[in-house]
Amino acid sequence: MEFQYEYAGKSYPVWIKKDGDGYKVEVEDAAFAVTSKEVKPGHFILKINGNPVKLSMVSEGSQRHIFFDGEVFKFTRAEGRKKKTGSYDALSPEITSPISGKIVKVDVEEGMMVEGGQTLLTIEAMKMEYQIKAPYAGEVEGCGFKMGDQVETGMVLVKMKKTEGE
Amino acid sequence: MRIERVLVANRGEIAVRIIKACQEMGIQTAAIYSDVDEDSLHVQVADEAHSLGDPTPSESYLNIPKIIGIAKDCDADAVHPGYGFLSENAEFASACSKAGLKFIGPSSEVIRSMGDKIQAKKTMKSAGVPVIPGFTGEESETIEEACKRVGFPVLIKAAAGGGGKGMKIVANHDELNGAIESARREAQSSFGNDELLMEKYLEKPRHIEFQILADEHGKTIHLFERECSIQRRHQKVIEETPSVALDDELRKRMGLAAVKAAETIGYTNAGTVEFMLDKDGNFYFLEMNTRLQVEHAITEMTTGVDIVKWQLKIAAGENLSLDQSSIHRHGHAIECRIYAEDPEKGFIPSTGKLTTVDVPNGVNIRHDTGVKEGLEITPYYDPMLAKLIVHAENRQEAIRKMHWSLSNYITLGVTTNVPFLRAIIENEHFKDGDVDTHFIDTYFKDWTMSTELPVEVLIAAAIDDIGKTSVGERAEASMKGHDVHSPWKSAGPWRIDH
Numbered sequence: 296m297e298f299q300y301e302y303a304g305k306s307y308p309v310w311i312k313k314d315g316d317g318y319k320v321e322v323e324d325a326a327f328a329v330t331s332k333e334v335k336p337g338h339f340i341l342k343i344n345g346n347p348v349k350l351s352m353v354s355e356g357s358q359r360h361i362f363f364d365g366e367v368f369k370f371t372r373a374e375g376r377k378k379k380t381g382s383y384d385a386l387s388p389e390i391t392s393p394i395s396g397k398i399v400k401v402d403v404e405e406g407m408m409v410e411g412g413q414t415l416l417t418i419e420a421m422k423m424e425y426q427i428k429a430p431y432a433g434e435v436e437g438c439g440f441k442m443g444d445q446v447e448t449g450m451v452l453v454k455m456k457k458t459e460g461e
Numbered sequence: 462m463r464i465e466r467v468l469v470a471n472r473g474e475i476a477v478r479i480i481k482a483c484q485e486m487g488i489q490t491a492a493i494y495s496d497v498d499e500d501s502l503h504v505q506v507a508d509e510a511h512s513l514g515d516p517t518p519s520e521s522y523l524n525i526p527k528i529i530g531i532a533k534d535c536d537a538d539a540v541h542p543g544y545g546f547l548s549e550n551a552e553f554a555s556a557c558s559k560a561g562l563k564f565i566g567p568s569s570e571v572i573r574s575m576g577d578k579i580q581a582k583k584t585m586k587s588a589g590v591p592v593i594p595g596f597t598g599e600e601s602e603t604i605e606e607a608c609k610r611v612g613f614p615v616l617i618k619a620a621a622g623g624g625g626k627g628m629k630i631v632a633n634h635d636e637l638n639g640a641i642e643s644a645r646r647e648a649q650s651s652f653g654n655d656e657l658l659m660e661k662y663l664e665k666p667r668h669i670e671f672q673i674l675a676d677e678h679g680k681t682i683h684l685f686e687r688e689c690s691i692q693r694r695h696q697k698v699i700e701e702t703p704s705v706a707l708d709d710e711l712r713k714r715m716g717l718a719a720v721k722a723a724e725t726i727g728y729t730n731a732g733t734v735e736f737m738l739d740k741d742g743n744f745y746f747l748e749m750n751t752r753l754q755v756e757h758a759i760t761e762m763t764t765g766v767d768i769v770k771w772q773l774k775i776a777a778g779e780n781l782s783l784d785q786s787s788i789h790r791h792g793h794a795i796e797c798r799i800y801a802e803d804p805e806k807g808f809i810p811s812t813g814k815l816t817t818v819d820v821p822n823g824v825n826i827r828h829d830t831g832v833k834e835g836l837e838i839t840p841y842y843d844p845m846l847a848k849l850i851v852h853a854e855n856r857q858e859a860i861r862k863m864h865w866s867l868s869n870y871i872t873l874g875v876t877t878n879v880p881f882l883r884a885i886i887e888n889e890h891f892k893d894g895d896v897d898t899h900f901i902d903t904y905f906k907d908w909t910m911s912t913e914l915p916v917e918v919l920i921a922a923a924i925d926d927i928g929k930t931s932v933g934e935r936a937e938a939s940m941k942g943h944d945v946h947s948p949w950k951s952a953g954p955w956r957i958d959h
Contacts, residue, residue: 298926300919303912311923318927320920327916331924337817337873341921350921353816353873359925361918362817365868366880366910368918372926 302370471543473831476503495521595660619648671719676781705894804881816874
């Protein structure tokens with residue numbers, strides 16, 4: 296499966312599949328064999344190519360907070376909602392808001408074709424900006440908000456129709 | 462008098478610290494809390510807790526009649542104000558006395574005399590304690606003559622000032638007239654008053670303070686210095702003791718001056734005399750904090766003296782049994798203030814739910830906190846969450862211990878300054894002790910965290926997400942009411958490494 300994460304304006308696609316007792320993970324062109332052990336809720340020791348690494352994490356909606364090596368990385372998963380089993384086929388056409396905040400920029404309009412990962416709109420919350428990106432390539436069927444609108448977590452921001460054959 | 466029940470008129474880590482000291486001494490404690498603090502640690506550790514209602518500071522922790530009323534109702538005989546809030550409020554100290562409550566701190570007269578910063582400097586100057594030389598408008602000389610007397614560089618500022626308006630640093634005599642004219646214009650247009658003040662401009666000043674203990678029978682001692690030069694927006698961030706800037710001779714002179722300052726005003730209880738120290742080793746009285754300081758813990762670590770217990774004993778009328786000659790320091794202590802704020806965004810306070818708190822433990826590591834996992838951080842009060850204090854045999858070891866402690870200090874859910882603190886601790890100038898009050902502005906003006914996500918973090922996120930996906934809706938149904946901070950708790954089939 297592929298997951299996509301957004302941090303500091305950059306996109307990070309990660310490929311992962313189960314492999315025996317662990318996982319095979321690919322980030323950019325590097326491949327890793329990984330096992331994971333939860334030492335207590337939210338705290339893990341991963342073995343990445345045999346090297347132990349300690350991390351702690353919480354996630355809420357599409358937001359991820361991960362503590363690693365003395366720093367806390369706050370980033371988002373590109374999809375606005377939980378995915379069902381399997382692949383992108385099951386992805387919802389509704390892009391929901393991961394946070395409560397104010398819409399400061401709308402980049403799309405009805406009928407527009409967008410690429411996967413393209414920014415749809417930007418939300419500001421507690422003086423931080425969050426970009427909402429298209430989880431897949433497709434056509435924008437509608438966006439019910441405009442600049443300055445207040446949105447709550449879970450509200451449908453954009454409806455999309457996925458391009459077939461992806 | 463005997464103190465049997467103390468009302469702690471504060472919140473957060475300092476309320477917890479005071480409550481613990483009282484309990485060790487067999488003194489009952491009563492906490493107060495506003496609506497948003499109902500689940501706070503200080504409420505839980507106190508023997509009893511009383512509601513203040515409305516969380517607005519003026520309606521809660523700053524509401525004198527409300528607090529005095531609670532203290533009377535719960536039969537307290539003394540009130541500890543902590544720091545901040547009402548701790549340096551002379552009205553509060555006097556209201557306590559009038560209500561028959563012992564205020565744990567100096568008298569309201571002393572608080573008032575040090576609260577007026579200009580008056581405080583005059584008092585200290587006449588007592589022979591050095592103050593920053595300058596021009597206050599009372600001298601029988603012109604600003605120009607005063608500049609010659611104190612020597613350049615000087616700082617010209619508006620008498621009615623504030624916010625940097627009308628403030629000029631003047632490096633030499635040639636720049637003086639132009640600067641005075643321009644400062645007068647700015648002062649006139651900003652404040653409608655073109656009166657100017659001048660003081661000697663200190664280059665690379667350090668903030669050095671001395672801890673004072675004074676009983677009510679005329680005995681005053683100091684517990685040595687703390688260096689608090691690492692500041693952002695004039696608020697301290699990292700403190701340490703001893704200061705690398707002091708040798709024994711200077712330390713002795715400053716200690717004597719601090720004791721003299723306290724004695725001059727008839728100071729009682731714990732207090733702190735703050736000095737500015739210039740790069741040539743000249744020190745000047747800045748102000749006196751007539752209360753317990755946030756950073757008192759580093760003094761406790763190095764001297765072994767429990768300052769809060771002494772505050773209680775002194776308030777109960779006990780003699781200060783410690784002699785100056787019996788106060789010795791061991792090793793080096795550093796404190797880092799853990800703030801809920803975003804150093805990448807101009808230190809704006811952050812709020813939210815502290816979903817994860819996992820704090821390092823170890824030899825000579827002290828963690829004074831007012832928060833715990835699951836607590837909501839609200840925007841009502843100061844963003845300081847906790848203090849991390851380490852003690853080691855020398856400065857280098859203390860820096861290493863602090864570095865390790867910060868690297869293992871896990872808080873999730875609310876943005877904190879922990880990575881920023883670690884970056885300071887790692888800074889070569891800090892390691893060399895080459896610090897002054899402009900340190901953060903000089904070296905950390907546009908500091909940011911890593912702008913790249915480490916591959917380890919990406920892998921962890923992907924494992925989390927594949928786990929959630931494979932658990933699917935079956936797990937989702939059983940996850941109702943599930944705590945957001947532990948998605949892995951119900952992670953299911955992928956947790957095959959167990």
